[in-house]
Every structure is written in structure tokens, then in C-alpha cells.
Amino acid sequence: MxxxxxxxxxxxxxxxxxxxxxxxxxxxxxxxxxxxxxxxxxxxxxxxxxxxxxxxxxxxxxxxxxxxxxxxxxxxxxxxxxxxxxxxxxxxxxxxxxxxxxxxxxxxxxxxxxxxxxxxxxxxxxxxxxxxxxxxxxxxxxxxxxxxxDGAALRAGSPAAGAPLEIAASYPFHTTPEAKRALLRLRTEGVRARPCAGSAGLEYLEIARGALDATVFAWENAWDHAAGLLLVAEAGGAHTTLSGAPFHLAGGNALPFVTARDTETVTRIRHLLLGDHPAP
CATH class of the missing domain: 3.30.540.10 (Fructose-1,6-Bisphosphatase, subunit A, domain 1)
Known part of the structure; x- marks a missing residue:
């Protein structure tokens, strides 16, 4: 067992x-x-x-x-x-x-x-x-x-009050039309969204160490996300899929999904992606 x-x-x-x-x-x-x-x-x-x-x-x-x-x-x-x-x-x-x-x-x-x-x-x-x-x-x-x-405890913390959210996101053209529309809603005041770097795992590490506020990914291959999701969670962060459900390793998730330094930021970005909330 x-x-x-x-x-x-x-x-x-x-x-x-x-x-x-x-x-x-x-x-x-x-x-x-x-x-x-x-x-x-x-x-x-x-x-x-x-x-x-x-x-x-x-x-x-x-x-x-x-x-x-x-x-x-x-x-x-x-x-x-x-x-x-x-x-x-x-x-x-x-x-x-x-x-x-x-x-x-x-x-x-x-x-x-x-x-x-x-x-x-x-x-x-x-x-x-x-x-x-x-x-x-x-x-x-x-x-x-x-x-x-490297042996030192990680704490994600929370974004600075009043500062733009720093987000690494999927390329909008590498996804479904529905997810693309959601990702394009990140182009708004109060958000600084940049394309995800070459490694999703290193982006998760940036969240866990408090150097990045959030990621928004529109693909769900478990090998890209599993390690980082646990790393962020154990550093005090959180995540959600677009439906509000947790990420399911086996697939079938509502995309895009959000991972962030704290629960409040996850909720704010999810509502922004859905288009039913003012920009953070």
C-alpha cells in the first residue's frame, strides 16, 4: 500500500x-x-x-x-x-x-x-x-x-496589493477557439500577461517562490503540470480549472486552468477568463 x-x-x-x-x-x-x-x-x-x-x-x-x-x-x-x-x-x-x-x-x-x-x-x-x-x-x-x-522552505505568498498581476499564459493560437477567447480576456488593465516560457515546470517554480503571480494554461498533459501543481500547493498556492473544479490528472478538464500564489488570485483570474468579473 x-x-x-x-x-x-x-x-x-x-x-x-x-x-x-x-x-x-x-x-x-x-x-x-x-x-x-x-x-x-x-x-x-x-x-x-x-x-x-x-x-x-x-x-x-x-x-x-x-x-x-x-x-x-x-x-x-x-x-x-x-x-x-x-x-x-x-x-x-x-x-x-x-x-x-x-x-x-x-x-x-x-x-x-x-x-x-x-x-x-x-x-x-x-x-x-x-x-x-x-x-x-x-x-x-x-x-x-x-x-x-535546494532544502529551503518555499512560500508563495500573495501578489502585491494594487500591483498588476504578473501572469504567464499559453499562446492563444495553440488552443481551442473557446480557450483562445478566454485567454484574450487577459489583455486588460491590471494584468501583465506574457507567453509561457519554454518550461511549464519552471513557471510553477516561479509561483512557488513568489516571483510570478500566476499561470494560465490551455493544455492538460499531466507530465507538464503534476509536479508543479503539488509544488505550488505545498508552498501555499492554489489552482482551479475554468469550471471551478480541481485539475484532474487523467484529463477532461475545463480549460484554461489557473494556478496562482493564493486562492483569492485564482478566483480573480478565473472570473476574468470567464468574462463575468471586472479586471483584477
Missing amino acids: IDDRFAAECLGPVEEAVRRAAAAEIMPRFRALTADQVAEKNGPHDLVTVADRGAEAHLTAALTALLPGSVVVGEEGVAVDPGRYTALAGDRPVWIVDPIDGTRTFVRGDEGFCTLVALAHRGELLASWTYAPAHDRMATALRGGGARL
Whole structure:
């Protein structure tokens, strides 16, 4: 039986597994990729590299050995076999893995990428790891146990009173027409919305450390969001989907969804997206 005690006990071993995967598979290829080591999955905005595949294979072996009977839902594994995603709705413990969150950034040789791992069971997030290998920074979260960055406690705090909300958002043209209309409502007084950087995981870390007020995302791949959602929650933040329901790992969420430094900010941004509330 998996529980919070197991999640706490595995914080260190998983951190070491993530660091080893990055050292073996990712960093030796950083700024050293050849053309034949990069491929498109679903067009030029969806890239995969030998580093992505190697790191996910490395983590899959290490994580399933740590917890026999568990399964991995990873970005690259699901690209090969979409049916693997259904494990998120099952009874077995699931490791949710994004080997390189921000692959396009990695391919460009920029440092804004990370490795994301989260442990979930029956739809509940228990622990998460966000590792930025180019900067050797590790953020962890444990359900009910708080969030930490390089060992120091994280607190998201609240936005400054009267200041414009700083929001990182999905590109409006990379989504459905309904979500696009909602995202365009962020173009209003009292909001400074910018496009999401290459890594969703690093944007969540910015919220958890109080350097960004909120994110608004219009896609729901669990490997992009699971680790960050728990990190922000354990730092005192909150999230909601457009319907007002919590984010569901297995999918079917009302999009866009909001994650922010506090509950009040989440509510304000959700109403703004719905168009039924004045700008924050």
C-alpha cells in the first residue's frame, strides 16, 4: 500500500535518480546535439531528442525498481503508446515523468529546461521533483509536508496589493477557439500577461517562490503540470480549472486552468477568463 510515509521516504532516492538521469543522459548532450538527434513528433513545435528518450528510459528503470508494481506515464512513452495515459485513472501507483520539460529550449542551447517527476496514486499527488540541471537546482514537494528549493522552505505568498498581476499564459493560437477567447480576456488593465516560457515546470517554480503571480494554461498533459501543481500547493498556492473544479490528472478538464500564489488570485483570474468579473 502506497501512502504519505512511503512518499516521504522516497524523496531522497528519487532525487538521486533524477540527478543521475540528468547527468547521464541530458547534460552530456546539452549544446552538443547533432541534427540526427532531434526529431519532430507532431510538428516543429513538438520536438524530441535522444536526451529525452534516454532520460525517460533511465528514470523508468529506476523509479519502477524503487516501487515494484508501479507504472510510468512519461511524455515519450505516451507518444509511442497513447494507451499508457489511462494508467492515471487506475489503481496502481504512477510516476508521471517529463524527462526534459522545455525540449525546444534545450535544443536551442538555452538553460530554461527541467526534469519533472511526480508520484500519484488514484488521482492524488503525493510527491514531486523539479530539477533544473543547467543550474543544479532541485525543488521538491510532499503532500502535507511542504515545498522546498535546494532544502529551503518555499512560500508563495500573495501578489502585491494594487500591483498588476504578473501572469504567464499559453499562446492563444495553440488552443481551442473557446480557450483562445478566454485567454484574450487577459489583455486588460491590471494584468501583465506574457507567453509561457519554454518550461511549464519552471513557471510553477516561479509561483512557488513568489516571483510570478500566476499561470494560465490551455493544455492538460499531466507530465507538464503534476509536479508543479503539488509544488505550488505545498508552498501555499492554489489552482482551479475554468469550471471551478480541481485539475484532474487523467484529463477532461475545463480549460484554461489557473494556478496562482493564493486562492483569492485564482478566483480573480478565473472570473476574468470567464468574462463575468471586472479586471483584477
